Amino acid sequence: MKIKYELTKKDNNARLGKIYTNHGTFETPMFMPVGTLANVKTLTPEQVKATHAGIILSNTYHLWLRPGEDVVKKAGGLHKFMNYDGPILTDSGGFQVFSLAKNKKKDIKEEGVYFKSHIDGRELLLTPELSIQIQNKLDSDIAMSFDECIPYPADYEYAKSSTERTLRWAKRGKDAHQNEKQSLFGIIQGGAYEDLRKYSAIETVKMDFDGYSIGGTSVGEGKTTMYKMIDDAIKYLPEDKPRYLMGVGEPIDILEGVERGIDMFDCVLPTRLARHGNAFTKEGKINLKNAKYKEDFSPIENDCDCYTCKHYTKSYIRHLITSNEVLGGTLLSIHNIRFLVHLTEEIRDAINQKNFQEYKQKFIEKYKNNIH
């Protein structure tokens, strides 16, 4: 079956909901950890599940290049291949083509995008149909449409023609989609232009996808513009389908997204920060390499229920990180993912109690974005 979205409560625009999939049900708003190459970096599936993440994301572009979608299909699909029986969403590969192509060079044509592999420089063409065919074989629970992520800034003419092409690509991908158990989300583009966001939303919704993503944010446009991009699109999305804000994982951005009616978020931030020794806390990020933690025998957060905080001190994690021991990044990844998932749990509680605004203000007052 396709996924089913159930809207259970609203607090202004913030939504409490549930998504039913063939691999289990999860509540929304939800943060999705990223498992780029069929694993959330350095973590076992059990460690990922212990963070209570309801769904994870894996990257079509990366799996296409390594090990190849046919290997995954022969393994019985991505769930079996990576030993993860919970819900999985795959992206379209579009973002990676634009950000990872060798020398950042690519040639965008009507048929698709020509570029060179970031691994071996091999010339490749990714088309809307191929993206969907790969995702069909990966057999994720949710597939994403192939789109162009418009750079910021972009002039109006370019943004308009790109937005129109992304709509044509969405249609082609939808027509090519052939996996009855897999849901397909459309992606709203339009750059920073209000009328293009509206146009993209209305036209994408007409195609009747199983959910909608707001794409092309967090490409360096600044927070105010990013929030406006959401505002400009989300009002045209149907209430009975999930909304997903791609690539967003800063706690304050999650709160701003939820306030506007977003249900799903993903970001490599928690695992990437971890590998550099950083941890989320309710008072902002901290860097465990800081000498002041050398003899700090308290956990990262006293009231955090994650595996790391229940068993390890800042002193020990600092020792691992400064000694280049991988386990340090593993322990921080567990904490950071749990931090964001826990944030969405608190958000859900707040929406349920109709005090989301108050919760958001209190969180932001304490939280500072800087690493200190």
Add this chain to the structure above:
Amino acid sequence: MKIKYELTKKDNNARLGKIYTNHGTFETPMFMPVGTLANVKTLTPEQVKATHAGIILSNTYHLWLRPGEDVVKKAGGLHKFMNYDGPILTDSGGFQVFSLAKNKKKDIKEEGVYFKSHIDGRELLLTPELSIQIQNKLDSDIAMSFDECIPYPADYEYAKSSTERTLRWAKRGKDAHQNEKQSLFGIIQGGAYEDLRKYSAIETVKMDFDGYSIGGTSVGEGKTTMYKMIDDAIKYLPEDKPRYLMGVGEPIDILEGVERGIDMFDCVLPTRLARHGNAFTKEGKINLKNAKYKEDFSPIENDCDCYTCKHYTKSYIRHLITSNEVLGGTLLSIHNIRFLVHLTEEIRDAINQKNFQEYKQKFIEKYKNNIH
């Protein structure tokens, strides 16, 4: 309390026994995984325990430099620092001083060894007393005497004077030892000289340690010489104390050691092999990078009971390893450690049934040392 060794059965010289420690009891022969910097590389303590390793080793030299023994002591000792409540043995730092000193330069004097840190080139002096004081603070269950690992080959005069100095160092370390709950093992040296091995064994045993290690093997002397080094020393060791062969982890060497009466083994081999994509199997080592595993959806070993073999295919592990995903090394480390621990389990069963020789021959017939 100090450790207690119980010899429960003998099959010729092979010994089945038990070691009681303040952090639990384990059976011998036993393989010890190495947790160099207060963690078995990339593994959580739970993952280590699931391999049924009865005791782990951690490195005094490394912990002395990072994070420093005082930090570990303030944390409440090594067990608490690294969240591992099972038995821990610490080595003396001697081997690392000789093998890791910057530019391999060191100056061996009666008082100890002068050398430069492999991290920052800082000039350091490690003495028998300091090695023991550091280990006292780390609060491991078993500490090791500070010794010189004689290079191979070494001329007789050098080997003799070094062996005598190691005996003086053993005495100084024993006198400096001040941790009532910590046991202390003596180390037999003597190079490849039969009379020096005998002399070292007899004189070390006179000092009455809680156990004895045969050191200075596996320094490139070849298998025949290595086994003879054991033969030349072990006959002078008391039956009522455990015997430990340092740095040995090749399956066949473990079997040869057990045959001669060794109870404990340690080696970085299972984790180091893992990081390079290699796995132990009963038919010898295999390298998962090999293209033939690309679509091999069977586990490393069908009858292995480890976490990795129960949940992952060669195809998936190959994908992780060739994509430089750390989880690949984690999964292989789990398998490789379990392989060696399981080998000692089978060895114990064989001794118990008095058919160790038969077991050993059958194992060796199947097993090939080459990586293929």
